[in-house]
Amino acid sequence: MDGSGSLAVLVIAVHEQLKGKRYLMVFDDVWHVDDWYADVVGAGGRNAPRRADDWSERLAFGLPKERGSLVVVTSRLKQAAETMVGKSCLHHVQPLRNxxxxxxxxxxxxxxxxxxxxxxxxxxxxxxxxxxxxxxxxxxxxxxxxxxxxxxxxxxxxxxxxxxxxxxxxxxxxxxxxx
Missing domain, CATH: 1.10.8 (Helicase, Ruva Protein; domain 3)
Incomplete structure (x- = not known):
């Protein structure tokens, strides 16, 4: 077994726990992103999987896209953060001037x-x-x-x-x- 069945159960459980609630999810110091972590803020337009067995396909399916919820990704690698949240959601931290x-x-x-x-x-x-x-x-x-x-x-x-x-x-x- 490849574990995708248990992963789907986990993603569904996360979705059920967060549905209807405001949440803050932080991914700190991200170095590597694969397809499962891509587009966690739902910029691609898919808020839920098309088929019941697709739940393990992406973490984004477990994160309801309701108003007031927030996903924060910190990374030194622009491409990793961009893959997770999209180019339009990037904020570059500038060094302190003082x-x-x-x-x-x-x-x-x-x-x-x-x-x-x-x-x-x-x-x-x-x-x-x-x-x-x-x-x-x-x-x-x-x-x-x-x-x-x-x-x-x-x-x-x-x-x-x-x-x-x-x-x-x-x-x-x-x-x-x-x-």
Missing amino acids: SESCWAIFMDALSQAKGTVDLATVDSMKREILETCGGLPSAAKTMGDIFARSSIPSLASTSTSQEISKSGHIITGNNGSLK
Whole structure:
């Protein structure tokens, strides 16, 4: 058995639970989309399968398209998000213009550290940290979390970008932005 029967049952159950209700569904950090995930907002015009055995064909069939419901997809890959919600529903997040906002987010995440943090060392790395964040709040938070769990002096002894890149959490490009 290919599992499509049980998948159809799941999609029907989701549809029945959501029918007549407002909902918020979030697909965060999407990297790969196959046909089953395509068009979750129903831009293609098919709100329900044509045949009873088509329920397993697409996730979109399980999501009623009633007013007040919302599907949010976050992705670094434009094509993945576009496949799920359509080109007309894309919203491109722009980096923050005020670098101090990113710094505040970074420092807030860093303040969650269990041990002591050498703030003078962190402050001396401010410019490099902000360049690496590229104005992205999620990058600032991630870097703050990484610094909070790491030994700041060892990070300061090498290039911060290289050390963070090695950790697998953030990879920077030539322009300092996230990839």
